[in-house]
Amino acid sequence: MSSSSTVPTELDAVVVGAGFSGLYMLYRLRELGMSARVFEAGDDVGGTWYWNRYPGARCDVESMHYSFSFDPELEQEWEWTEKYPSQPEILAYIRHVAERHDLRRDVVLSTRVTAAHFDEGSRRWTVRTDRGHVVSARYCVLAVGCLSVPKAPEVPGLENFRGSWYHTSQWPEDDVDFSGQRVAVIGTGSSGIQAIPILAERAAELTVFQRTANFCLPTFNGPIDREMVSEIKATYPEVREAGRNSGFGIAIEAPTRSALEVSEDERLRTYEERWNRGNLTGVLQAYTDLLTDQAANDTAADFVRDRIRETVTDPATAEKLLPRGHAFGTKRPCLGTGYYETFNRDDVHLVDLRETPLVEITERGLRTSEREYEFDSIVLATGFDAMTGAFLAIDIRGRDGLTLREKWSQGPVGYLGLGVAGFPNLFTITGPGSPSVLSNMIVSIEQHVDWIAGLLSHLDANGLSTVEASEAAEKEWGEHVRECGEATLYPKTDSWYMGANVPGKPRVFMAYIGGVGVYREKCREVAGNGYEGFVLQ
Ligand code: FAD
Ligand code: N01
Numbered sequence: 001m002s003s004s005s006t007v008p009t010e011l012d013a014v015v016v017g018a019g020f021s022g023l024y025m026l027y028r029l030r031e032l033g034m035s036a037r038v039f040e041a042g043d044d045v046g047g048t049w050y051w052n053r054y055p056g057a058r059c060d061v062e063s064m065h066y067s068f069s070f071d072p073e074l075e076q077e078w079e080w081t082e083k084y085p086s087q088p089e090i091l092a093y094i095r096h097v098a099e100r101h102d103l104r105r106d107v108v109l110s111t112r113v114t115a116a117h118f119d120e121g122s123r124r125w126t127v128r129t130d131r132g133h134v135v136s137a138r139y140c141v142l143a144v145g146c147l148s149v150p151k152a153p154e155v156p157g158l159e160n161f162r163g164s165w166y167h168t169s170q171w172p173e174d175d176v177d178f179s180g181q182r183v184a185v186i187g188t189g190s191s192g193i194q195a196i197p198i199l200a201e202r203a204a205e206l207t208v209f210q211r212t213a214n215f216c217l218p219t220f221n222g223p224i225d226r227e228m229v230s231e232i233k234a235t236y237p238e239v240r241e242a243g244r245n246s247g248f249g250i251a252i253e254a255p256t257r258s259a260l261e262v263s264e265d266e267r268l269r270t271y272e273e274r275w276n277r278g279n280l281t282g283v284l285q286a287y288t289d290l291l292t293d294q295a296a297n298d299t300a301a302d303f304v305r306d307r308i309r310e311t312v313t314d315p316a317t318a319e320k321l322l323p324r325g326h327a328f329g330t331k332r333p334c335l336g337t338g339y340y341e342t343f344n345r346d347d348v349h350l351v352d353l354r355e356t357p358l359v360e361i362t363e364r365g366l367r368t369s370e371r372e373y374e375f376d377s378i379v380l381a382t383g384f385d386a387m388t389g390a391f392l393a394i395d396i397r398g399r400d401g402l403t404l405r406e407k408w409s410q411g412p413v414g415y416l417g418l419g420v421a422g423f424p425n426l427f428t429i430t431g432p433g434s435p436s437v438l439s440n441m442i443v444s445i446e447q448h449v450d451w452i453a454g455l456l457s458h459l460d461a462n463g464l465s466t467v468e469a470s471e472a473a474e475k476e477w478g479e480h481v482r483e484c485g486e487a488t489l490y491p492k493t494d495s496w497y498m499g500a501n502v503p504g505k506p507r508v509f510m511a512y513i514g515g516v517g518v519y520r521e522k523c524r525e526v527a528g529n530g531y532e533g534f535v536l537q
Contacts (some may be wrong), residue, residue, distance in 0.1 A: 007108055007166045013139040014127045016113045019047015021143035021429040021445045023103050039129055041112040044100045047145055049090040056194035057087035058077040059282055060335040063224060064232045065250045069240040069446060076233055084221045115395040116140050118359045123466050142391060143429045146437050149389030153186050153382045154503055159359035166197060178203040181376035184366055188214050189237040192381030193334040195341045205374060211353040213323040216305050216334040220278030234330050245517035249440030252281055259287035259296035271302035284329045291329055291488050296455035301328040311340040320352045320393035330493035386496040387510045388412050398423035411508030415469035415477050415533055416523060422470035427452050432510040433481045439516045451523050466537045473533025
């Protein structure tokens with residue numbers, strides 16, 4: 001780890017964040033012969049997989065696809081143990097990548113970037129940290145993550161609670177012993193759904209406070225299929241390339257028919273077969289219109305609701321667990337192991353906050369509109385200030401002192417989700433307006449980093465010093481992102497994709513849903529046309 005005294009005051013590039021994005025960016029910057037440092041707020045590399053250490057934390061993209069493709073030898077050498085990798089295994093992988101490529105020496109840990117200001121005279125960024133670093137850099141790359149700023153529940157009283165509380169994304173490094181405890185979980189998104197079955201096993205009694213019932217599909221996780229591993233390893237370059245050109249970042253057979261043009265029997269057979277695959281895209285990608293047509297979506301949602309009714313033995317509890325009021329897939333669907341089965345345990349209780357809203361956190365526990373519940377520990381699985389939170393937590397000022405906060409006051413804008421007009425030489429990896437959270441994110445991360453590296457190399461080769469998105473290109477791209485979103489059911493749902501989970505946040509569908517392959521082609525085209533839409537000087 002680089003210490004503060006060894007951070008030069010002049011660098012070619014500062015990278016903020018040492019998750020998959022920041023580490024790979026550093027690797028590419030070094031290849032370009034540039035001097036760079038990565039500042040990371042956490043005490044180790046890993047990003048998401050360093051912070052989210054809650055019991056049950058796991059990826060919902062299969063191991064063989066959720067890994068870097070830039071190092072073909074590593075791809076062959078690394079052995080995943082399960083179909084879906086657990087948090088410790090992914091963290092071990094990222095640490096291994098950092099060591100294998102000697103990245104740590106340029107990573108400054110336990111250091112938060114607080115400000116980045118562009119100076120027009122020198123055409124450089126001045127980056128400041130909470131440990132007193134002041135660094136002047138030509139480029140500033142924000143690899144801060146889409147899901148890295150925890151969101152607390154907007155319920156008063158947490159400071160009064162006498163027991164212990166934990167946010168899933170800030171879990172203690174030494175795991176927590178819940179034995180003999182009465183534990184509450186607030187939140188039933190992906191994090192809550194993964195943690196709940198394990199907390200139920202560990203605690204004496206578990207009470208789940210659910211505001212919105214979610215769609216959860218089974219993982220059928222288990223030891224990785226060695227035959228499949230050999231097949232993929234034998235053709236990894238082709239597998240990766242197909243993923244890069246696909247919709248989600250993993251090649252899957254594209255649906256060809258509407259859910260409404262087949263018989264009910266056929267539909268049910270199809271959903272059943274795809275449910276048993278145990279993955280995110282199976283059921284959702286069964287038909288062309290599940291994310292665009294409410295009636296089509298209802299057929300898949302009904303199928304999942306029937307599975308919940310079959311699994312949960314108490315009909316009243318099953319009824320509360322049925323997701324309603326939002327289309328299947330428009331909040332990120334969850335993958336879980338034994339989630340619904342957990343509610344068949346006598347020591348697990350479900351409180352429906354739609355019936356009895358949460359009023360306050362008290363000294364002894366939680367009070368709903370109906371009564372007070374007493375707990376020894378509370379687990380907050382309440383999610384993140386997603387997509388924009390980490391960018392806006394930094395005081396970023398571009399040309400003419402324009403702040404990113406002002407620029408994004410009506411929702412995030414940017415060109416290709418990579419650069420923002422008014423902020424030269426600043427890059428936003430997996431930024432709003434790119435496929436990012438609607439994809440296998442490592443595919444999107446590698447694409448962004450490679451594209452930025454190509455651009456920096458182009459600038460150097462042509463003696464240019466700045467690059468900045470034009471207002472016109474940014475506007476046009478924003479329109480396109482919006483139109484693509486509006487052609488789907490996503491904007492109709494209150495989700496974190498829409499900024500709806502954070503009070504006061506502008507409601508904008510923040511990701512690009514045109515598909516990873518289509519987006520990649522657009523970026524390639526932009527570069528091929530001399531970085532069309534960017535002003536290079
Ligand atoms: P991150 O991993 O979020 O890293 C960003 C880093 O930047 C963090 O370490 C943070 O501390 C640091 N940082 C932020 N601001 C500052 C600052 N001002 N100063 C210094 N450091 C800063 N994606 C998938 O594709 N498939 C999955 O199955 C999947 N599962 C997920 C499960 C969980 C629990 C979560 C939270 C996310 C999941 N994701 C998944 C998304 C995941 O975030 C990405 O796949 C990927 O890990 C993002 O890497 P990153 O480097 O871009 O961001
Ligand atoms: O967060 P979430 P998450 N009172 O926002 C509830 C990725 N991820 O950490 O829906 C009561 O999804 C909130 O209720 P509602 C993945 O991309 C992946 O679970 O707003 N409840 C919701 O139930 C995922 O989508 C994995 O009504 C409150 C929950 O808290 C993203 O990260 C695992 C509340 C928050 O759900 C975020 O997931 C984990 C309040 N005041 C994460 N405030 C994989 O499996 C919030 N809630 C790969």
